Amino acid sequence: MQQVDTPANLYAKPVNRFVAGFIGTPSMNFFEAQVVxxxxxxxxxxxxxxxxxxxxxxxxxxxxxxxSVILGIRPENIxxxxxxxxxxxxxxxxxxxxxxxxxxxxxxxFFLLYGKKYVxxxxxxxxxxxxxxxxxxxxxxAIHLFDCDSEMRI
Numbered sequence: 001m002q003q004v005d006t007p008a009n010l011y012a013k014p015v016n017r018f019v020a021g022f023i024g025t026p027s028m029n030f031f032e033a034q035v036v037x038x039x040x041x042x043x044x045x046x047x048x049x050x051x052x053x054x055x056x057x058x059x060x061x062x063x064x065x066x067x068s069v070i071l072g073i074r075p076e077n078i079x080x081x082x083x084x085x086x087x088x089x090x091x092x093x094x095x096x097x098x099x100x101x102x103x104x105x106x107x108x109x110f111f112l113l114y115g116k117k118y119v120x121x122x123x124x125x126x127x128x129x130x131x132x133x134x135x136x137x138x139x140x141x142a143i144h145l146f147d148c149d150s151e152m153r154i
Contacts, residue, residue, distance in 0.1 A: 011024055015152065016151050018151065020144055026119045031070070033045060035061055044069070047114045051143070053140055053145075060145060060154050061145065064147070069146065069148060070145070070147070071144070075108070075120050075121040076120075076121040078120035078137070080120060080135075092135040092136060094134070094135055094136075096131070096133055097111055097129065098111055099130050111134075
């Protein structure tokens with residue numbers, strides 16, 4: 001047994017990578033992230049994609065003291081060409097759409113990033129097509145961080 005809690009807490013605050021990947025459909029995406037300093041604050045690099053974590057996560061990263069972490073993000077927290085992100089000048093990753101699966105009110109958007117396949121969940125009205133290049137934004141308020149060795153939440 002990895003964690004005993006309510007389903008909502010298991011989903012929102014998994015104690016480790018196993019629980020995070022087990023709860024939710026589709027499952028959480030995991031990325032290797034380097035911890036770097038950017039304008040005197042911790043930032044995360046996934047490949048060339050830079051993210052400035054929220055204040056709470058920045059504090060955890062600073063206390064953790066590692067130069068790399070596992071970044072987890074749920075498919076619904078990867079935003080497709082979100083107007084609020086574009087207008088705020090947020091960092092994005094440009095990627096090729098591999099597949100689009102319509103679920104009714106939502107679409108699953110499968111994409112390739114740094115040689116691995118990931119999934120985003122977007123509203124059905126977005127005009128996403130396989131083979132197109134799109135911009136994806138990570139909601140940094142919804143990321144989960146795990147230790148690379150123990151895979152425990154940091």
